[in-house]
Amino acid sequence: MISVAIMGHGTVGSGVAEILTTHKQKLFKAVGEELYVKHILDLREFPDSPLADRFTKNFEDIVNDIEVRVVVEVMGGTNPAYDFVKRCLQAGKSVVTSNKELVAKHGAELLAVAKENNANFLFEASVGGGIPIIRPLSQCLVANEVDEIAGILNGTTNFIFGKMINDNMDFSDALKLAQDLGYAERNPEADIEGHDACRKICILASLAFGKHIYPDNVYTKGISEITLDDVKYADSLNYVIKLIGDVKKTEDGKLDILVAPMLLSKDCILSDINDVFNGILVKGDCTGDVMFYGKGAGKLPTASAVVADVVDCAKHLKARKRIFWTDSDGSQVASYKDSKTAMYIRVAGKGEMAQSLFPDSEIMKADGNTVLMTQEYKFGEIEEKIAKLNENGEKVLSAIRIGNL
Amino acid sequence: MISVAIMGHGTVGSGVAEILTTHKQKLFKAVGEELYVKHILDLREFPDSPLADRFTKNFEDIVNDIEVRVVVEVMGGTNPAYDFVKRCLQAGKSVVTSNKELVAKHGAELLAVAKENNANFLFEASVGGGIPIIRPLSQCLVANEVDEIAGILNGTTNFIFGKMINDNMDFSDALKLAQDLGYAERNPEADIEGHDACRKICILASLAFGKHIYPDNVYTKGISEITLDDVKYADSLNYVIKLIGDVKKTEDGKLDILVAPMLLSKDCILSDINDVFNGILVKGDCTGDVMFYGKGAGKLPTASAVVADVVDCAKHLKARKRIFWTDSDGSQVASYKDSKTAMYIRVAGKGEMAQSLFPDSEIMKADGNTVLMTQEYKFGEIEEKIAKLNENGEKVLSAIRIGNL
CATH class of the missing domain: 3.30.360.10 (Dihydrodipicolinate Reductase; domain 2)
Structure with a gap:
């Protein structure tokens, strides 16, 4: 039996508790052991829940319980989620989260803490809800x-x-x-x-x-x-x-x-x-x-992705998954001004100046306005040209990138 | 260093060799060890291949080499692929294949042999080529x-x-x-x-x-x-x-x-x-x-799925993945006659009898023919109705299921 704690009993959290209960047999087969929900952390009361006896308002009940091997964080936000997750990892517990804000803000640090403590930090549900990505x-x-x-x-x-x-x-x-x-x-x-x-x-x-x-x-x-x-x-x-x-x-x-x-x-x-x-x-x-x-969202799709991660943690209690990245100072990100793109630009009137600033555009007349489908330029140049148009009275009504996928 | 053998040097096999060579660093990082192509089995000669010194025409060189831990089967067909794969698994080597015919025909048995010998039998590339499924x-x-x-x-x-x-x-x-x-x-x-x-x-x-x-x-x-x-x-x-x-x-x-x-x-x-x-x-x-x-096909997409499985085998030399199913006598498959579906049916002429046999259909006139979009019926009933139409001179020109997905 592997004990699991769930921090948060909102939409996703209650879905996680539900799947761990309703899919017990299938999960048992996958893990080879029972996944047992030992604690649920929430400040609210849920007297009618079938798991009512598992609720606690005290995080220390979870982090100090050595039987708990996997902790699910589905509270959202970063405070207190960040502290709670970090302390669970430091205690050697694996953590699964659906919290994209937490991962986007503190992922590198939490992955490093997980590594130091030979635990896993997984977050399949943080992107695309129930979509495996x-x-x-x-x-x-x-x-x-x-x-x-x-x-x-x-x-x-x-x-x-x-x-x-x-x-x-x-x-x-x-x-x-x-x-x-x-x-x-x-x-x-x-x-x-x-x-x-x-x-x-x-x-x-x-x-x-x-x-x-x-x-x-x-x-x-x-x-x-x-x-x-x-x-x-x-x-x-x-x-x-x-x-x-x-x-x-x-x-x-x-x-x-x-x-x-x-x-x-x-x-x-x-x-x-x-x-x-x-x-x-x-x-x-x-x-x-x-x-x-x-x-990409919703109670059960997201919760099912969380539970798949819980299964993975339960099967790798002593091994680490290779999901990892290191911290950075952001210097690998190119300036958005250097990013090249073709543009959809709609200007008031005939757009004569626009056509001369964005030569070789495809042109469409649009109810007294003019739509240009331009060639590719660096976005910095595009911003300058748009500013010039607006200064010269050829008002730019909209400017949208054209994707090249 | 983990030694790998590749059986077959056709389109997919040469792709596997190529990726193992060109993506060496990335794979080293993922596995934590080098993946080394030790043998390539093919009856043809490839004197110009950069791996020319690794080729063999003798399967025994692979199955008897205790250094080889992972064998890739990309020969296609079931003879001799089935025997070769089975012997490799019996020798405790993990096997990765892209061979859908082999898996569809012998999957249950080969998975069982893999299990008995504490090896893995993986086949991500057998469905959907490079698509993870x-x-x-x-x-x-x-x-x-x-x-x-x-x-x-x-x-x-x-x-x-x-x-x-x-x-x-x-x-x-x-x-x-x-x-x-x-x-x-x-x-x-x-x-x-x-x-x-x-x-x-x-x-x-x-x-x-x-x-x-x-x-x-x-x-x-x-x-x-x-x-x-x-x-x-x-x-x-x-x-x-x-x-x-x-x-x-x-x-x-x-x-x-x-x-x-x-x-x-x-x-x-x-x-x-x-x-x-x-x-x-x-x-x-x-x-x-x-x-x-x-x-769903192609040299590098398929080969990249094979190599992902090789990585998985290399990381789980002593553990087994949970991909498994048991053999069966086919009794779990329902008769196709009991399968319910709506139909697109095109009959010559006005289709009066068709309309009476398939009441409440949507009707479209089509260049002297009649198209019916029927309600749902068991396929066995549909076959009977179609036979009746053909017998009575209301020729059924086409009959296609309407998917309900």
Whole structure:
């Protein structure tokens, strides 16, 4: 019997407790021993839970219990999650988390603490919910140099785009619907402004390229400026707009990493990812394009990924998994100004100056405005050209990257 | 240093040798030791290979070499692959194969031999080429009951459908193009008649449900009867035709498994899998729909999956992976006649009798023919109704399942 503690009994935590109970037989077969939920940490009371006798409000009950070998952290946020996780690892317990903020902020340190204490720190559920991605990236694709990872990493924003495309809703109505359906938080900033997607691409990039990338070092643009008009013009040009997290190697060995809305050609497999689904495209030098698709959030999908990690920890109590990266000072991240991209630019009026600043663009007239599909430029140059246009009265109504995936 | 032998130096085998050479550093880091190619078995001569000194024509050089811990089998076919693999496992060596015919025919026995000898028998590359699917299914989805697996498992047939849909080619021209491009064999039967897809769905089903399913027990229908007309009518009804391998649990605990062309709604994510790509959809009770996408064949994609398994074997020389299933007599497979499906049926003329035999169908007139999109029936009933139509002069021009994925 292997004793497990769960810290947090919210959506994901209660799902973890549920799966450990309902899938007991299958998990027993996989581990070769029973997984026993010994403690559940939560400040609230759950008198009606079938596991009511396991609840505690005192973290010390968990960290000091030498029988507990695997601790699940599903509290969210970094305080007190960071301290709790670190102390569990220091006590030689393996820790499984779904907490992307924690991993994106403290992953390198916690992986190092785990290593020092011969424990495992696993976080499959932190990216893509129930979609297997962390393990395939570290195991199945081990015989590849990863060239690029690009993903639709946030289901809420993808849902909003879907409503704009299919149901002609404008951004604020689609956001309100997402909130009413429980997909978006009352304060939707982390989703809408791209912070959630940023944490996830940071985790994937850290794993694939071996050095920690902190969200603060990553150019992040959200979707709140995307208008229904742009969605429609994109559609007529055979593109869809998606919020993409992207990281790729540059020629000088740095990493070009960003989160931004992008126009994707309808031929791109990521353009077919609809509703609240996530899709993560990995380009390997040997495999070519591989994509992982599924629900990126939700109680049971996320909890099932957590439990798969618990099984892995339980089977490797004395061995370490090779999921690891080292800390870094961020110097491997290229300036966003050097990142090259083609652009969708919509300007008021005939766009004569725009056409001269972005020669050889594809041009489309759009209800008194002009849409340019430009050639590739460094983003720094694009910013300068856009500033020049605005200064000279040729107002830039929208400017969106064109993805090249 | 861990010595590896490679049996077969064809497309995949030479890819394995190439990756083990070109990705030496990355693999060293992953394993913690060097992977050294000690022997390559092939009856042909490769004097110009950088590994020319490692070639042998004698299998005994491999099986009797106690330094060899991992053997890669990429010869294809079952003779002599089956004997060679079995003897290697009996000698306590772990074996990695990309040979779907071998796994589909002898998987249960070879897994048992591996277990007896405390060795591993891994075959990630046997399904989906470079797409990680065997490991995610056995590891990441361990906290799920798998309800259904459905996939586009054969790139060649998918390429042919793509040419029919997009380039208006008829079946035989598209097949010829596939052959000219090297996607299809000169004898294309294994692809076209669905045998290749059948082997793959058998492997996935055996793994997901724990008992060996032999291809001989699986209803398998190929794509050679699909006409350009049907592709067009399907398109106009908002469907695409794909060759699908599908397995799902029935209410009485049996497995409903088959390979057949199906109409898929354009809303289904598998309908977006184009060209030679594969897509494998796994429906878990907790994760919901998860899909894995990538190139299902090709030298380096397949070889990279083989090498990932070699790494896994090298890291688990004394431990066993939990990939396992037991033998079976096929009694868990439900009769294809009991499998329920809605049908696309095209009959010559007005189809009055068809409409009375398949009441409540959606009806479309089609160039003097009639297309019915029927309700769900057991396939046995459908066969009887179709026989009755043909006997009564209302000729059935085509009958294709409608997928419900």
